[in-house]
Amino acid sequence: MSFDVTLVTYETLPDGGTDDQLLAQALSATGARVRFAVWSDPAVDWSAAPVTVVRSTWDYFHRIAEFAAWLDLAASQTRLVNTHRVLRWNMDKRYLADLEARGVAVVPTVFVRQGESVDLAALCADRGWDELVVKPTISGGAFGTKRFAAGQIPGEAAVHLAGLTETREAMIQPYLAAVETERERSLVFLGGGFSHAFLKSAFGIDYSASVLHRPSAEELAFGRRVLEAVGEPVAYARVDIVPSAKGPLLMELEVIEPNLLMGLAPGSAERLAGLLLG
Template sequence: MRFDVTLVTHQGLPQGSEDDLLLAEALRAQGCAVRCAVWNDAAVDWSASRLTLIRSTWDYHLMPAAWLAWLDQAAVQTRLVNPVTLMRWNTDKRYLGELAARGVRCLPTVFVEAQERPALQAIAAQQGWQELVLKPAVGAGASGARRLRLDQLAEAGEQHLSRLLSEGAALVQPYMAVVEEAEERCLVYIAGQYSHAFAKPSFSGGAAVYAAVRLHEASELEQAVAQQVLAAAPSVPLYARVDLIPDEQGPLLMELELIEPDMVLRLKPAAAERLAEACLGLLD
């Protein structure tokens, strides 16, 4: 069987997420043949789909080598969205350093390579940070992230950093106390245009967090910063989520999500229709 659009998901959710189902419904309303398929299911024929949209591949960070290999393989069988070059770039959070070099105000970050063994206490002292967050360079949500006080760095901190570095590069960032009072602001873009925004608790992840999200009226400044972020990316994505956190000097970029962001289409049904229309534009 041939499909116009395949929505790619993961083994824990083979039928697709709630948002996937809303998008599939919007696509079918436009006459598209749609299916959901698991990214690492060897039985899937990706060439049977004209357009393959990455949507809820929420376990890719657990097997990054297999993920990157699959991206390359799928890209020669179907039209992959977002583009494979953009997703490979976005898979590793060292992209934050590139965006910062291009003038984007990002959450301050020290990147530690796998072969390095810097002292966390020295990093904290040099940066003037009172609490740190350690996380893997390839990760999703709060996976692998740990918040640490200064008195925890010598033992628990170094142990956690060693675990992270045994699998790849790591990020060291300051813990932002503002997240205890202000939520992350997540701005959703479709075909380069602002669609909607929602707020969610920071430094956490999983279904419980996204069940508690609420729509957010993004300010003009937040939208301007998000546009700057997208302009600094290697190319314009079909879909994107720009996660910001408020700061005294303006919004800071926490993450640019170009692979499998939850866009909470369930809270903004018209966004599913806009994304479906954008997909149709790629099928013409």
């Protein structure tokens, strides 16, 4: 059986999340034949649809090599959205260094290679960081992400970092109080155009408290610069930023499996459906 669009999800959510259901409804309303498929299901024929949209693959960071192999396979049989190159690049948060090199202001970040030893207390003293966030470079849903106060840096934070780097690469960032006091802002772009924005909770775990946000002109311009720095168009993206005294800073660029909260913005699912079928 053939389809027009495949929406990709994972084993725990075989029928997709709320965003995916809205998108499926919008696609079906045009007459398109839509299916959900689990990325790790070996029985799926990815060539059965010309367009395959990576949406709720929320376990990929636990199965990194397997997911990367799947991307290669799927890209050989269908058109991936977003593109294979962008998805592979965005898997590892070292993309922040790439964007910074292209002129994007990002949250200060130190990357630590697997097996590398770091004197965390000395690093923080040198940079003037008194609260930290330590997390894997390939992560999602706050997996492996922990915040540490100043007194915890020589002990608990160093132990957590060493534990992460036994098996994977990690990253260290200063904790920015603005993620709680002013809240992180998520700007959603569809086809390169701004769609809507919302405020996230700290660490972005609970989306139920998210509310619409009217971004400033500065925030909108910043979001567009981030997308320009990617180097190729993306069908959907979420640009997560945090305010600072120097202007917006990029926390993350999500183009793999972001919550877009399209339910907050009537018509956004229909716009994305049109982009996918256009």
